Amino acid sequence: MARPPSDADYAEFVHGVWPRLYRTAYLLIGDHATAEDLVQTALANTYASWRNVRSLDAAHGYARKALMNTAASWFRKKGWRNEVPTDVLPESGAETDPSHRPAVLDALKLLPKGQRAVIVLRYYEDLAVSETARILDCSEGTVKSQTSAALSRLRVLLGDAVIPLTTGASND
Amino acid sequence: MTERLSHLLHDEADLLDIPSAPTGPVLAKGRSIRRRRRATSLVAAAAVLGVIGGGAALLADGPGGGDRTSDAPVSATERYLRGGAYAVGSTVYFGDPGNGPITLEEKVKALYYTSEGVVVRTGKTPWTDDSGPSHYALVTPTGDVQPLDLDLGDRVPATDPHTQTMVYADGQQGAWELVVVDISTNTEVKRIPFEGSFSWGGWEAPPVGLAGDTAYVGMDDATLAIDLGTGEASVAEGLDKATMPEATGGHALTTDYSTSMEVVDLASGERLLQIDLPEGHHFGELSPDGRYLKVVAEEELDENGQMGPADPGFDVYDVATGEHVSFDQQPWDFGWSPDGHLVKVTRTEVTVCDASTGSCTTDEQASGKGEIKIAGNAYES
Structure with missing residues (x-):
């Protein structure tokens, strides 16, 4: 199993990917606070799923996927298709x-x-x-x-x- | 026509005020989720062993356990059937990096399986929604390239890995035609008129599917089954209306995405496979020959009963036996070969997996630049 990154390494990764993920989240949600919560949730799930992520190189893609899935879930709960x-x-x-x-x-x-x-x-x-x-x-x-x-x-x-x-x- | 929009989206997004990254809360929340998962996985593991103990033998040879040697099938065609086809930029490969390559003048946009090889759609860019034009050619596993006189616009064609036929819909409301093309001779064989309304999709004509000598057309009120020999059209039982006709190998997939999936035989209506899904949100995809069903969990419940992103991985069911194997890899990285092997292509490797055992072989990818396109995957927009 892949060894989880150190807190310092993961913090550096979060700093690096945060702006791009935040921009995507804001475009999807249109609200700053909700976008921040969405990205935070995606990055926490990425950290918790490290056995699947395996490396910091792959973490950005995983976090992006997690963000999309979570956003899609929120959309579905709000009946986005019926709007x-x-x-x-x-x-x-x-x-x-x-x-x-x-x-x-x-x-x-x-x-x-x-x-x-x-x-x-x-x-x-x-x-x-x-x-x-x-x-x-x-x-x-x-x-x-x-x-x-x-x-x-x-x-x-x-x-x-x-x-x-x-x-x-x-x-x- | 959307390049300007894309640029403006990026430019304006770059001007957003970005809050500071909350690294502390992210780490704390991540640890909390991980602790909950560990506690639950101990219980879940015991339950799974009790339920699917018979699967252990299959999984012993599963992904990760497969060797990295190639069995080197005898002929180029056999390599094609087992390993499928893919393109990197303008270069087409059959089966594995050592088979081919065949370099075309334009970038590959999409590839469609037929019994003669792949129909390749090419253009100035690798994207299907550019301003065109697109060109088509039949590329065979032995290296022959035959240009095809096709001008499809944004129509969605269909092929069957076991026939030399391509079909697509043409015409307009009230005057639709199914166009049948023999790609081996580059000839339009016939045009079959059919009726119905089409307004649910954004294409010029309704999308079609093909299974043997029957084409399926997704109309507003029903999906039609059209016999290519007699030209008779009827409502295809077992296929939803107003959707992309999925009729691979004469089998259809129906699902509500949350509780169950079923595979039915389109000719007889017989239910071949029924799967009860765990709570969550799931997608299914049939292999080109209809023998296997890939089931992907996109979302699942966490330990607190909250819906969240599912871990990577997917199951592949044998439609005939109902047995399944599990793959611990990203599900949508894989396409299919004509005979139902799973195919994954990266910048460095080509992996082909047996869908019934889960065993995989991996070859080094030949160097190449450009977009990777696996035949049979949908790249149309």
């Missing part, structure tokens, strides 16, 4: 004054949790559709439809310059 878009979003692609457009993170908060999750997992964490589907406990088709809906809404909020409107096949 409906907020009514502050325009229903059509009508022209929006560019000076009033929100930052990407603010726009992200206006999406339902499910759509926000697929955007973060796919375009911040660069995960494939299949892995995103597994983490979020849904079909790959749901990931694609949620992604499509999210991009449509973000296009309205952020403009075509950020998310160009393409014609024909959207994925090829």
Whole structure:
């Protein structure tokens, strides 16, 4: 069995990975306190599961997976798939004054949790559709439809310059 | 079309105020979880031995116990069937690092198993959601490369490791067609019209599955079974509607992800395997030949009854016998070979495991740069 790291080694590891994991958690949750709790839980689980982690080199990936699983669990408990878009979003692609457009993170908060999750997992964490589907406990088709809906809404909020409107096949 | 969004997400995330890392509380919480797990594992180990004592013999030859020598199958095709196919960047390998390699002009995006070899989707980038175009070719275990006249856009095709057929759906609402392609001759064999509504997925046409001479199409109201010979379409009993048709080897997996999984024979409707799941959240995946079922716990209850991430590892069930072996490795690192071996490819090694015994062989990976793609795994977006 792999020997657990010393407290000093693990503390150094936590310091190193904390910023990136925190940013991912914040993008997923949209709340600083909850994001901090989420990352802390993921890193504690990583420490406790050292027989599977085995080395500090592998710990970052394990912690990232633990974070996603925990977040997905929280989403599921809150019924993320059943959420409906907020009514502050325009229903059509009508022209929006560019000076009033929100930052990407603010726009992200206006999406339902499910759509926000697929955007973060796919375009911040660069995960494939299949892995995103597994983490979020849904079909790959749901990931694609949620992604499509999210991009449509973000296009309205952020403009075509950020998310160009393409014609024909959207994925090829 | 999403590169700008990705860049902005990273740029704005970099501007977030990051609180100090709470190293002390993390360590304290980690120790507490570990103590609880140790206390519980002593009780759990005794219970497991009592229930699945028969599995001990299987596990004795399991992962970690497998030797690191290669049996060197006789032919390239046999290596392909046993060890599958994978790509590193633009280079395709069959079975093991010494078989092939075949280097293509473009980066490999995805590979699909057929009886003739793999259909390889390539392009300027290894990602399937780039701006395209994608190109397709049949690459055989003996090193032949035959370009295919396919223009699929984002349609999701299907192949069967035991046939030379590729199928995909084409058309539009009210006028769908199932396109049947013989990849060995690079010819479109026929187009079979079918009816139904498709709105649940984000593709141009509904996704399809293939098992022998029957194609399965995931529509809104039902998954259709279409006989490639007669063209007759019927509702596929045992497959959920509005989802990706999973019909590997003529078997289908149904599950509620939390209490049970079942494998049914699509032709007869017979229930071949039923598994009661421990409390938690689980995923299943059938091998390409439908003989084995991989069961992965994504979440499980901890000692306090709280749901949390499951430890790495997975079980593989023999659908015919119901016996299973356990693997103490990351579950989604593994793909499948055409004949039901588990295949894992890393930067340094290629590991092939027998799904019925758990024994593994490992070969050193040939050096190569680029994305690793295992045939049969879903990379489409």
